Amino acid sequence: MARENLRVLSALDVARTQCYHFTAIAITGLGFFTNAYDLFCISLVTRLLGRIYYYVDGAEEPGTLPPNVAATVNGLALVGTFTGQLFFGWLGDKLGRRTVYGITLNIMIICSLGSGLSFGHEPKMVLGTLCFFRFWLGFGIGGDYPLSATIMSEYSNKKTRGAFVAAVFAMQGFGIVAGGVFAIIVSVAFKSKFDAPPYVVDPTGSTVPEADYVWRIILMFGAIPAALTYYSRSTMPETARYTALVAKDMDKAVADMSKVLKMDIKAEPLKDDDVEENKQFGLFSKEFMSRHGVHLLGTMSTWFFLDVVFHSMNLFQKDVFCTVGWIRYPKTMNAMEEVYIIAKAQTLIALCSTVPGYWFTVALIDRMGRFTIQLMGFFFMTVFMFAIAIPFDHWTITENKIGFAVLYALTFFFANFGPNTTTFVVPAEIFPARFRSTCHGMSSAAGKLGAMVGAFGFLFLVQNQDPKKTDAGYPAGIGVRNSLFCLGAVTILGFCFTFLVPEAKGRSLEEMSGEDIDDIVDDTISHSSSSNRMMSYP
Template sequence: MGKQEQLEILNALDVAKTQLYHFTAIIIAGMGFFTDAYDLFCISLITKLLGRIYYHVDGSPTPGSLPPNVSAAVNGVAFCGTLTGQLFFGWLGDKLGRRKVYCVTLGLMILCSLASGLSFGRTPTGVMATLCFFRFWLGFGIGGDYPLSATIMSEYANKKTRGAFIAAVFAMQGFGILTGGVVTLTISGAFKDKFKAPSYSVDPAGSTVPQADYVWRLILMFGAIPAAMTFYSRMRMPETARYTALVAKNAERAAQDMARVLQVDMEEQGRKIIAPAIAADDTKNYGLFTKAFLRRHGGHLLGTTTTWFVLDIAFYSQNLFQKDIFSAVGWIPSAASMSALEELFRISKAQTLIALCGAVPGYWFTVALIDVIGRFWIQMMGFFFMTVFMLGLAVPYGHWTAPGNRIGFVVLYGLTFFFANFGPNSTTFIVPAEIFPARVRSTCHGISAAAGKAGAIVGSFGFLYAAQSQDKAKADWGYPAGIGVRNSLFVLAACNGLGLLFTLLVPESKGKSLEEISGEREEEEDDPAAPTAIAPAILSS
């Protein structure tokens, strides 16, 4: 027997009916993404508070703010850790198995979320340095969650609803962003009401109460709770049958794991079918750095990395610095007119509204329609409308910043989030988990995701530079307020346009088995045709 028999047994997974275990896997993997999003995006809510607590200068006419280099480090260091973790754990997931390293990533997230809230130091610089240290390792754990969660869900799912299952895991990111806003809103509101403080313009010394230092710590530490809730469940997850059969070559364990997932007795038949296949010639199992991989999947990897890179430049710029955008258009009053906790309350309120009305619905539109419309067209549509709405904000920017038109700005801005999530922010996560062979699937997803985080780093530092350019332009040349934001919107629109172009390199995977998409079936085209009744026989056992 050749590999074809080995692949045919995996049809049992492809055609299996949706079962309780599928939803359990979505919750277990999805809770990791919930935590990922909460931890990555909650930092943007508290940066202004950190500036007012640690960098206030007595007698200054304006509230304190983080120095540009500190702000860049606090916002961007987790992305550096995430990029590193995606590459490392993606590779490790293919070498050791998905399950073995899955709990390590979650453990890192729990410990570093708690440690971030306990950041210490005798000086402001010391506190920020400690915070950045723990945020890096938090990002490292988050990075591992990307390739492992996507790969595990894709290998558990049937081909009919695989896209919806992976999208549902990723959609938990929307709830994580929303929860970040709600938790910040709740904590800041409670402290704001209990420890009332005047605006900075009325009393600079008293506008930031000492208790504000507890607020940002509690917000960061909350991220450990959802991760801890699913740690035990992750430890009990079995290895995916596809990895065991196609990579580890363990016939008995593959049959056992498939039986656990499909809830049918196939252990004995699994041994009969898989064992001979494992002994078959394996010389065609090409690796990542080979001409065969380059010929078959080089264009695909280029497509997944470039689209994720340009998408994250736009997506993370919008998320991390939306508070600055809202301030620039006057939706949030100036810092001097509020106390520190009041400012945090208003920022979190704005982010919660955008997440609730724009981000979260977009994720679930993808879940509902991805196996109907397909990955390719959803990604094309998302990039197209993101480009249109970004230009719609940038071209008439003066119109949107005028009093009376700011609600229109917020609506268009929210629509860019909707089509990011009902578009490339979801599909760039899904497709790399489907189109590459099992032996390099986690690695290739990690590479694609790392390219995305490189884009996030570019976006976070780039937007900071644009904001500094705006301040300098106003000071030196008298340019109108908001010119840096307007130029940034043009750049983000261009990034989305490039994403539209590079999407042409990404194949459609709707309705196909993983082995058919990745070409693992084609590798054995020269072998005699295998019996086609194997999978139905297994399912009827």
């Protein structure tokens, strides 16, 4: 790599925290806020969909989605996300981060609206249309993962880079809370429509139109925060690292960085004998595998194991709430009461454990390091899941719901103050610029593959119910217990594979990726008043 390149990029590495960092966090973070809202709001309305489209008069439960339909509705967005992460991760290295970033946003806005406008008179038609839009919504969301992480890491300085990238991901917590709060607001607003009949569908069908509005409004709301970032995404400059190292346009990189840092920056032209070109090995080449093969295995495997656990616990919180009696038996509630109670329980879990866990990572990641936090998170997730699973009857049959709530919340806390955040941060730091988005996309896609395994696997295991009943009328659920044992074993694997991932704390992206081959960091930045040679940085 040319020494001139290092001079330009090192200005970003040592730049003090300033306005453009927070602007970048806001732009990319609002995208992740939207991602979390869109992915997790479906769990708030699946039982309502069952009441509307699969109601059976006289049934023990007033409408439940068949297992195959529930799996499809919950899982297709994950399949789309998996595909989008691979495709847009690759495209981000080919066309540039900024260009592809706008494409993903448009897909998210259109498909959020499309999900709520799902049409048809028959249940299969409505849910088929919903699944179509949920897949493409996930496709757009998938692109946001590698692009947001890569953009933020390439804008950041090396001292606080981990906190900045983690802050982007931490906006997921607020997205989950926003989904719960908005569902509470909508359910309260429509609650009076359902106070008379016990179910969402009465024999005359007069309440169906009102019920049909609720889930559509909740799903369509996700288009609003996405649309708010449209102008900002379209006007933000390309990252200097992509322009300099991948597009090989040094003049544009200097101009873009001058705009971002709001100062005059000039790179001194160097003689040919001062320039040493970096070896341009290809992705999956022998050179790449020798340098980064183990790292890629580490980021992909740990994210896979983490998401098996994390998405199982998130998408099916309501099943756990039912098992321990936090949610009353459906036949005792009308539709809006059920939406309200599920949303309230999910919001409380997010506020008490998910959100604090994210921001603990933001505060400590550049002090403790990524490796330590990830190892610690997997360890405590294992401890708390086994603490729930082993004495399971103690929590579900007897009156010990407060203890269960504390352990369940701590599992979420250490997932987020742990691998759920670090698996997002590290792939954006350790790979070469020309592969950075692709490798992050592959790592996050491995995570979504784990999420699919977790989602479908958890659904299968939860079907295995104990005939004993809780005081809420729900099965005590040896299926939930078996799931917790399985998830605990998966977190042990995540703990072990963490040792394949390098520590990036306090190191430049070029140093981590092996692009810093000239070893001239100490003399690449100069302060000079000379008009012929000047490199200014804060």
